[in-house]
Amino acid sequence: xxxxxxxxxxxxxxxxxxxxxxxxxxxxxxxxxxxxxxxxxxxxxxxxxxxxxxxxxxxxxxxxxxxxxxxxxxxxxxxxxxxxxxxxxxxxxxxxxxxxxxxxxxxxxxxxxxx
Amino acid sequence: xxxxxxxxxxxxxxxxxxxxxxxxxxxxxxxxxxxxxxxxxxxxxxxxxxxxxxxxxxxxxxxxxxxxxxxxxxxxxxxxxxxxxxxxxxxxxxxxxxxxxxxxxxxxxxxx
Numbered sequence: 001x002x003x004x005x006x007x008x009x010x011x012x013x014x015x016x017x018x019x020x021x022x023x024x025x026x027x028x029x030x031x032x033x034x035x036x037x038x039x040x041x042x043x044x045x046x047x048x049x050x051x052x053x054x055x056x057x058x059x060x061x062x063x064x065x066x067x068x069x070x071x072x073x074x075x076x077x078x079x080x081x082x083x084x085x086x087x088x089x090x091x092x093x094x095x096x097x098x099x100x101x102x103x104x105x106x107x108x109x110x111x112x113x114x115x
Numbered sequence: 116x117x118x119x120x121x122x123x124x125x126x127x128x129x130x131x132x133x134x135x136x137x138x139x140x141x142x143x144x145x146x147x148x149x150x151x152x153x154x155x156x157x158x159x160x161x162x163x164x165x166x167x168x169x170x171x172x173x174x175x176x177x178x179x180x181x182x183x184x185x186x187x188x189x190x191x192x193x194x195x196x197x198x199x200x201x202x203x204x205x206x207x208x209x210x211x212x213x214x215x216x217x218x219x220x221x222x223x224x225x226x227x
Contacts (some may be wrong), residue, residue, distance in 0.1 A: 032213040043205055043218030044158070045118075051213060089157055093213065101165060101212040102173065103148060107157040 011113045021079040021109045023090035026071060032093040032101075035064060035075045037086045038108070044089060047075070077111075085113045117141050121206050121219035128196040128226045129200060130167035136191040136222050138206030145211045148173075148216065151202040158205060164189055196226045 013019045025033070031052040036044035050057045050064045050073075057064050063076040073090050087108045093101050122137045140147065145166050150158040150173075160173030162181040170181050178200060180192045189208075193200060202222050209216040 034215055036218075041152040041221075043220050046217070049215055052191075091216075095212075101146065102160065102171075103161055103207075103209070103216055104160055104174065105150070105158040 001035060009107070010110045010112065013080050013112060014114050015080060015082060017080055019040040019080045019084070019111055021075045021077075021090075021111065023073040023075075023089050023106050024071060025073060025090075025092050025106075027092060027094050028068075028071065028095045033064070033066060034091045034093075034103075035062075035073075036089045037084075037104075038089065039086045047088075073102075080111075080113050082113050082115060085111055087111070093105050116132045119206055119208055119217050121204075121221035121222050123222060124220065125223050126225070128193075128224065130197060130226060132196050133192065133194050134196065135193075136204055136206075136224075137188070138190065138219060139188045140206075140208040140217070141206060142210070142217065143186070143205065144208035144210050144217075145186070145215075146211065147183065148207040148209075149189065150205045150207065151175065151178075151200075152205060152221075153202050161191065161204075196224075198204065198226045201226045 034049040035047040038044045048059045048064050061078045065074045087110050089105050089108045091105045119140045148163045149161040152158045159175045164170045164183040167186045182190050203221045206219045207216040
């Protein structure tokens, strides 16, 4: 079936470096994508989103890139800080016939920031 | 503003027992979702409700039922709990399509 997946389960970076977390999706009909951050013991928190009519969107220290040709999504975090240590998930929204929009998640990447 | 509230936060059940997980949102959102998250894994969609009065199966619906009681509340019921249903359950809501979903803090369920 359709799925959202990630290439790297764990990413370790030095404090101050930039981080890149990748995600592959398979549903070419998906038109909305979200990155979430999940800290231990908490629910996922929204970081940034992008619609399929865009290929790049920037927030504060974060940038999401969307490549629809290869169905690839990435999250870039600039000047990574210890507080960025968490698990990051990408999610895609797809439409089911007569059933509204469904939000499905990839497997997650754990980001570890070394001081 | 409470956002998405889930109860209970923790629960231990014996195999075969039933229980209902409650979820309420105060953001006037139309869509609501139930996910489960197993250790070291991503979130898998159990059921969702795109609008009040509708519910649909997600990726892993077997063993669960849901009720969209009204626009605010979306409950998840386990009729006969099994150890395989040991997990952390998250409820989420979103205003409409193509908008971010907000999550509750989760319910940690253990079935022994």
